[in-house]
Amino acid sequence: MAEQNPGWSGDAQSFYHEFTLRNAGFISDKEQQRLRQAHILIAGCGSTGGSVIEVLVRSGAEQLALADNGSYELNNANRQNMVLTDVGRSKVDVFHERMSQINPFVQIDGYANGITPDNVDALVEWADVIIDAVDVTGRSGLEMKFLLHEVAHRNQKAVICGYDMAAAQYVPVFDYRDGTLPLMAGLLNAEEVATLDPLQACARLIPDEFIPLEMFDELARHQQGKDYTSQLCLAANLFGVLGSTLVLDILNERAVETDNYVDLWSLMRKPQASDDQARDEAAVSELRSGLRAWANGPGGDSDPFFLERSLRHYQLPLMPELHNYRDQLLTERAGISAFAIPHEQLAGPLARQLLRFAFVHYARVGFINPDQAARRLLHHEPLSNLSPQDVHLVLIDTQSSQLLGYSTLKAPLSDNLPFSSTERPHYGVEQAFGRDLFAGVDELQGIPVAAVREIGRVTKAELDDPVLNARVGIMLLSAYRQVVSDSRYGISAFVGDGEKNVTLRNLTFFGFNPQLLPARESCLPADHLYHHRYVGRDVRPFWLLLADINQARADEVEALLDLDDNALLAALNASRSNAAKELEAQL
CATH class of the missing domain: 3.40.630.30 (Gcn5-related N-acetyltransferase (GNAT))
Known part of the structure; x- marks a missing residue:
């Protein structure tokens, strides 16, 4: 494999040493080897999942399984790791090709059907840690997300999730390793997945305080019939950094926060004047109450398909x-x-x-x-x-x-x-x-x-x-x-x-x-x-x-x-x- 890459002519071991040299001092040799040998499943290679793949590979991960049933569209280019010539190509295939150009010794298994009932058991059993970036804007994605968690829960594997909203990224960790955490932390059950609107179900998974204000208008547009969800590169790329950090800590048995949240606009923009802020807080409280009532409302019929x-x-x-x-x-x-x-x-x-x-x-x-x-x-x-x-x-x-x-x-x-x-x-x-x-x-x-x-x-x-x-x-x-x-x-x-x-x-x-x-x-x-x-x-x-x-x-x-x-x-x-x-x- 190395002979096909003119930038390197040595063996795998010497390549890895040079490749990860600048990690030394911040990542120990022992931690680096754990990352190198770890089996990492990335379920969903779009905006969030796609952002974590390159960071993991550049950090030294070499054993990846990528599952995504999608191909690139032009409207993905604002936030996903693609170029124009990738339009129409499988996301799994593109990442396999591109990551091999970064590290010719990386081992990537691609699953172009995404997570399915017939591969999920073997994938979860293989994995040491799981990235759940399954697209849940549709019914089938929500079902496969729940199935992924069911199998991870049964096999006692940690699952890192990502939700990009406006300029914010919410990253919950479902750490099923000790067997005490209920499936999906008890936030969602099978019948709710089957009958709720997918965004309604997502709202049950995301705490009120981690939904940025800008998303309320987006949710209103969705309820009025908008057939796509707006997403920004600002939030998507945040997951690559946050998710990779959590992977390294989980692999090395460090305790991690189960709720991780960064809102770039809230963090970096100056606060409003106090009288405007007080007025906004009342409006925001009303919006959050309405969202919670909608999220906790009844579902409809199950999907006949x-x-x-x-x-x-x-x-x-x-x-x-x-x-x-x-x-x-x-x-x-x-x-x-x-x-x-x-x-x-x-x-x-x-x-x-x-x-x-x-x-x-x-x-x-x-x-x-x-x-x-x-x-x-x-x-x-x-x-x-x-x-x-x-x-x-x-x-x-x-x-x-x-x-x-x-x-x-x-x-x-x-x-x-x-x-x-x-x-x-x-x-x-x-x-x-x-x-x-x-x-x-x-x-x-x-x-x-x-x-x-x-x-x-x-x-x-x-x-x-x-x-x-x-x-x-x-x-x-x-x-x-x-x-x-x-x-x-x-x-x-x-x-x-x-x-x-x-x-x-x-x-x-x-x-x-x-x-x-x-x-x-x-x-x-x-x-x-x-x-x-x-x-x-x-x-x-x-x-x-x-x-x-x-x-x-x-x-x-x-x-x-x-x-x-x-x-x-x-x-x-x-x-x-x-x-x-x-x-x-x-x-």
Whole structure:
């Protein structure tokens, strides 16, 4: 890399020594090395985030991740680090190029989609300190800001924010490192993010005394329909200095102020005459009261396009970490690896990826209640919906580690009660269709609850390759068969629900012989996250005994994996057709 920069011909170490020489005396060698090695995430590379990047690089930071989904426009030039030839270019790409011209050894990872539900966990986990400069003038930015803080709060990382207003810069620090600070300091919750005007939400995050007088006229213009926010280079560049100072102090474990504020005009302009000032103070007090009433006012409806934004950049994840779970490997066949991993043994980030995979699938087929997802800002089911004893059945491509299929073998709800007990908790399918759902199924009544499992989250990747898609489906069923046949789990029966032409047909064609219960209406409330799964669809509850599995048919279906492509598809279509006829006979 250094050979491409005629200004320097030495190695990285000698470059860094010379590059940071003038820091010596004010920044110790130990502090300088911490800055050099620190992983710094800058979320948002516009006016505030962009101002801090160059200061950090010139100060000696060499490990940066930049996330911004924007490109430069001419009206950015009054305050952002750009030139005319950058118009239309990605901000991430421009900074990568320009910072490399300052320090040829700087390591910059760019994320041109910005912060998304699918990269935020990995970025926050990587980072030692986080700069939150996400543009919150729109709904999507506010949502991603909140998500960034959610993940930082969970991972106990410090977050430095910036708000440029007129000639002032407000820099709060959300120091989540010791686990005592509430998410966003308790100033904003998920439903408020979902329903408040973005500037209304921002006003809740900024103390009244840190909103400069000039912003009141700007807020009035916004409420009258102005479709952009005025910003000055004076304030934006302040963040580069303030934010970089805080980064260095946080990395070196120095205590910092949680509220930092500089108003250049207030600081540098002479005060007005006392009689004018008194008159102004009364007017300002009235303005601040009005602003606070507006900020604390009610929100409106949630945004109906939340799920669309959440799914926009989703790509099937690579999960090479699963190869570390060799003890839970069920089989490797047809280029697919199948795992059965108890939830209590699976790393949290991997579990969230699996829940996200299922959530995206359910959202795309219309199972998710969009209003509930928006109001709770859900990009996947909460991890709290899983039990430590739940078993994740996961299929990945053996070579690439791409996620191909996922389902959950839900844990028993009680270890000591019989299935017939009125005191046992409800299964999920009973929550959907009623507590009396299995009352007439004599075969289940004498079985211990611990021996009855529930099928959940049966999802496959949306693949263009019909042969691979077929093999994934067979492997997922085969994985279920292997797990339920394992005496360690002590399983005697399954319960669940599914649509006739999807889950129920597949279970039948594999030989599981699901016993369908009479059709009935769902009793899930309209505001339930999965209410839409049961609206306008023929979703049937079922049960099955493992003793009734047609093992010979299951062997025949698994043997299809050894056929070549055309033969596999032909045989599969015939088997599924027969399964559909068997189901029709039950109906």
